Amino acid sequence: MAEKRAKVRLHVAAALGEAQSVPLSRDQAHYLFSVMRLGPGDRVALFNGHDGEWQAEVIEAGKRAGVLRCLSQSAPQMNPPDLWLLFAPIKKARTDFIVEKAAEMGVARILPVQTRHTNSERIRLDRLQAHAVEAAEQCGGTYVPPVLPMRPLERVLDEWPADRRLMFCDETLVGATARLKAAQAGAWAVLIGPEGGFSDGERARLRSMEQAVAVSLGPRILRADTAAVAALTMWQLTLGDWA
Ligand code: SAH
Secondary structure, eight states, X not given: OOOOOOSOEEEOXXXXXXXXXXXXOHHHHIIIIIISOOOTTOEEXXXXXXXXXXXXXXXXXXXXXXXXXXXXXXXXXXXXXXXXXXXXXXXXXXXXXXXXXXXXXXXXXEEEEEOTTOSOSOOOHHHHHHHHHHHHXXXXXSOOOOBOOXXXXXXXXXXXXXXXXXXXXXXXXXXXXXXXXXXXOSSEEEEEOOTTOOOHHHHXXXXXXXXXXXXXXXXXXXXXXXXXXXXXXXXXXXXXXXX
């Protein structure tokens, strides 16, 4: 008889392993039992960001709480390449989009940065992190990139690791050949500017960094959210796990 397959994937905080029980939060219990209408005996696929994906069975289903039990591992842990995404937050819905797409496309962490022309002063970190979790739940991923608190780009560059290269998407190179030239694998980051673009000072600073590689994204100026997806595609195809 075919095994009952889980219809729902859920990110949890608990450790996952053979016969491990997993307590549910109030929100998770509400989602599984009231929204998805699961009950005792039903299957759920679980991941926590480091133990791979596990099939679990509902043991207790309450309105505000519940318990699952792990049965067997259904996928090994898959971590993304060592790639960070740095971007300047834009309008709320477009910022959400960038975080969601970055989580789907495979980045190790997400760093919102404040640039001279950044439109958005604040971000809701919990909301952005929730978008990354949801994206991983939906795309079958087992890793959730942490979203770090927003910091000024200058500070981030002051502390930039010597061994991490930076693919700097420079809108003034519009029309140049879109290629990561003579690039090497290893630790990388992609940097996308705000709707207003980088300031001359920022561009000069980035150009002077040994780790930075200025890159064109083709003959059209892209909106920041499009640019993020295009840049991650280019990096993944050239140096990442699509290569
Ligand atoms: N207002 C700016 C465009 C900013 S686009 C102008 O008119 O020049 C937002 C960000 O997307 C840029 O800072 C850059 O990082 C990236 N970007 C968009 N199109 C690009 C292109 N053709 N080449 C390189 N980077 C690009």
